[in-house]
Amino acid sequence: MQALTNRVQVVERKPLSFWEKLYIPAIAKGMFITFSHIFKNKPTINYPEKTRPFSPVFRGLHVLNRDEEGRERCTACGLCAVACPAEAITMEAAERLPGEEGLYREEKYAAKYEINMLRCIFCGLCEEACPKDAIYLSETFAPANYTRKGFIYGKEELLIPDPKTQPEEFAKAKGLTK
């Protein structure tokens, strides 16, 4: 048959020579190769003890941010919910009452803020839409849960710890300390 391209390699199918028929040299060669693998570096990373460093643009679970004085930044404008392509964010706004100035930065705040982590596609559009720098995507990812309800994160799960009352937890959440 004529070759269609000039890249054809003709394979010779000779009968095995005596040396090859012995098999022992070939087996010894194979054994040597497997033995040499014992001393090779193992690419495995012992996961829970060691973690691979994330890329700086990694998009994990959301965090609701506070300002330097520990006040919630979110004003419940709803831009994140509008931007969300998966419609995972819902919120209810409330008006700040006198005396709550230390809790919320603006006059309006999110009384309820929920993200359904099963719907979320971690695209980061909410982060980009937010005019108040209130929502961020962190480097942790959603842990397993027994129920679907468990994946709907409320304010308790999302809010970053207060830098004034819980400075250690705050630093940990920010990734400043390990």
Add this chain to the structure above:
Amino acid sequence: MLGNLMAVDWGFVFEKLILIAVVVTVSLVVAMYETWAERKVAAVIQDRRGPNRAGPFGLFQPLADGLKLFMKEEIIPNSSNKLLFVMGPGLAMLTAMMTSAVIPWGSKIVLFGRTIPLQIADINIGILYIFGVVSMGVYGIMIGGWASNNKFSLLAAIRGASQIISYELAMGLSIIALLMLTGSLSLKTIIEQQQDHIYYVFFQPLGFLIFLICAFAECNRTPFDLSEAENELNFGYHQEYSSMKLGFYLFAEYINMFVSSAVMATLFFGGYDIPFVNDVSFGLHHGQNLLALLQTVSLLAKIACFVFFFMWVRWTIPRFRYDQLMDLGWKKLIPLSLVNMVVTGFLVLLRQNHWHF
């Protein structure tokens, strides 16, 4: 009657019972850790880490595996022959354990004024006994495969039986050449002949190679694991087995590996002889008990090397096809061992004649 009972040396019976218990326990523990070592060796050869979660270096892994096997549901298929189905794994385990009876684990120890040889039974036909028991091992496979009443199990069992029977021939013939040199069937005598002499592997390299290959076949280890070929016969003869009955079959394989390594070390590598050390003078200088301990350690080290070799081969060489297996056994190994036998016989005769024709 009472006189007869009094005449029995109860100390002898007692020390033998303890020795049997120790040997059985050690073989079981070794088999347990062989499963761990198998996974570890497989892992390092394949650039993985292997079990490392349970305990330091994953050393408790066999315990976890054993617990898992015990917890599993014990299923006996409706269509199976129940008596044989239960008997199969028991027989496999029994024959695996029985072989260890004639292997000398050390010379002797002196305790409470008694001299105790570290061998359960020094019978003068030790090798024949081993061959006899090993041939019985085929019943474990055959009965297991038959009683399962499943065509895949039966096929695997028939494969295993024919494989073991055909490789036993070459094994026996390769041993005959060794026996011409030793002139004795007792394992103890064979070791004593090798002490402070050259090991028999240097006189019988071809015989050793044939014996090694046949030992792989007898243990149903890769490349001869046709009887439990996972991808063609669904796990072979232990397909229908579950829980500890399956565990017994798997365990028997590892005990077989341990014991056949011990036999190879004994026949060809001087058994409990400590290399490069004059054992007798060492015993006189440092005490008999220390010598016996070191000898046992030496034997176990030799066994460990062989066991590693078994595993190393398993993770290197793919399985034979059935016709290749039979081809190798009948057309290559048996003629080779016959040639080996004839050449050895010729040389032995020539030596007796002081190298004159």
